[in-house]
Amino acid sequence: MRIYLDNAATTPLNREVFLAMEPYFFENFGNPSSSHHHGRGAKVAIAHARGIIADLLNSSPDQIVFTSGGSEADNTAILSGIRSNGIRLAITSTFEHHAVLHTLQALEKSGEINLVYLQHDAAGNLSLPHLEKLLSTNEKAFVSLMHGNNEIGNLNDISEIGELCKRYGAVFHSDTVQSMGQYRYDTPDLNVDFLVGSAHKFHGPKGVGFLYRSTKQRLYPLINGGAQEQKQRAGTENVTGIVGLAKALEISYRNRDVAQRHLIQLKERLIYKLKDRIVGVTFNGNSANTMLSLNSVLSVSLPDPQNGIDLLNYLDQQQISVSGGSACNSHSGAGSHVLTALGPQFGRSTVRFSFSRYNTEEEIDYALEKLAKCYVGTGKGVYTAEFSL
Known part of the structure; x- marks a missing residue:
């Protein structure tokens, strides 16, 4: 076997997810930017999916932006969080996904930020006293620390990290690609500015993800050329993928x-x-x-x-x-x-x-x-x- x-x-695609997606391949295939019947049907499907995800995260629909996956969502969060707030100091760990590390390192190389890595012990546990020291002795910071590590599984206490960031006025982004669907996120209580999800990590389709942003944060689009996603991400939406993403997350929460x-x-x-x-x-x-x-x-x-x-x-x-x-x-x-x-x-x-x-x-x-x-x-x-x- x-x-x-x-x-x-x-992860393998859940068959219930596939059945939810199937009509949008064949019957309801319209472009959601079109004003005719087929386009309106697709637009309604996207709005419904956005509402499902917002409800699961206890947020509002306008805080959810659909992307091509976790890497795009991480890149968008990092660049938007740093540039829209005029931040020069970024704090992360050496254990982050390359979508985070390579983006921050590119900004450091260009001279846009100073990048600091948190201390950790032999098991990979991050030093929160070190984080607090950095936050208390420096200017406003951007903090990017994942929830669950994709290689060794370590969980970071993003609730405590969020409290520290709130106390010192830092912007907090957490890559939750590996943990989304396994944990319930109550965003108003979490003190996090950006969360990330990728459907294929919780039995949804590949090539689609989302970014949650707090109402305090403004997004700078990585992709220009259209007014889709509330003018925050240009390009015709992946309607079938978005429908599958919402259904997969719904099932994950349910089970x-x-x-x-x-x-x-x-x-x-x-x-x-x-x-x-x-x-x-x-x-x-x-x-x-x-x-x-x-x-x-x-x-x-x-x-x-x-x-x-x-x-x-x-x-x-x-x-x-x-x-x-x-x-x-x-x-x-x-x-x-x-x-x-x-x-x-x-x-x-x-x-x-x-x-x-x-x-x-x-x-x-x-x-x-x-x-x-x-x-x-x-x-x-x-x-x-x-x-x-």
Whole structure:
């Protein structure tokens, strides 16, 4: 059987989501900028989807802007938050997604901002005292810190971070791509200026996302040429994708509690079996702690088999799809910047297992059995490969 355990990279489309999208491929295919019947129908569908997302976030529809995905939403939030507020100091962490890091680093390189990285411990926990010190001793700042890390699963306390930002008048952007759909966000109580969602991370379609902005923040469009999205993003809207996005988020909220219990069971099962079967296994960041990490992500460092096989390729040949880190750079030849930031101890083989509500305990057991065959203990800390490729 083919097993998919790379849900942090993308998730399978929910069939209920597809059924909601299908009419907008074939019957209701109008351009929402057109004034005729077909266009009005598409425009109504977008407005309805915007309202659903706004209700789920306890915000208003005019605070939701649809984008092509999380990367565009992050870029828009960063550039708008910094430029519309005349900010010169940006604070982030070395664990952020490249959509955040590369954007901020480009602004630093051009001389537009000074960029500071928060201190952290060996597990990747960010120092909030350091954040407060930076906020209290410097000019108005832009803070960009994710909620859930896509590689090691670490959760940041964005509620406390939001309180600090509010206290010192900072603009706060949180990349919530990996956690959207798993957590409920009550935006009025969160003290966050920008949140981000990408549909394909919670069983929606690829190529569509959204940006939430607080009413205090003005957006500068990255794409010009039209008056779509309240004149904040030009281009004909992806109507089918937007409909699917709203339906997927609605389903995620509806099934959230049951899904989270299921994810915890899968994660704890795999942790127990890894510890039981493979001597020397370790877990990166807080990923083995279900209270401090995303329930959908488990990052594992493993001893290297003596014959030098590539674990990811081996698992793929066993019909098991996993990742070694972020899928966004898996073909670039570059190592994981997240694991590098944790320190030199992460030179071993690393596998990221990431789960969805569609995974089963049987799949976890099968994946563990195949992985365990890579190692035959011949004494504590000594391994031989049981097979050769």
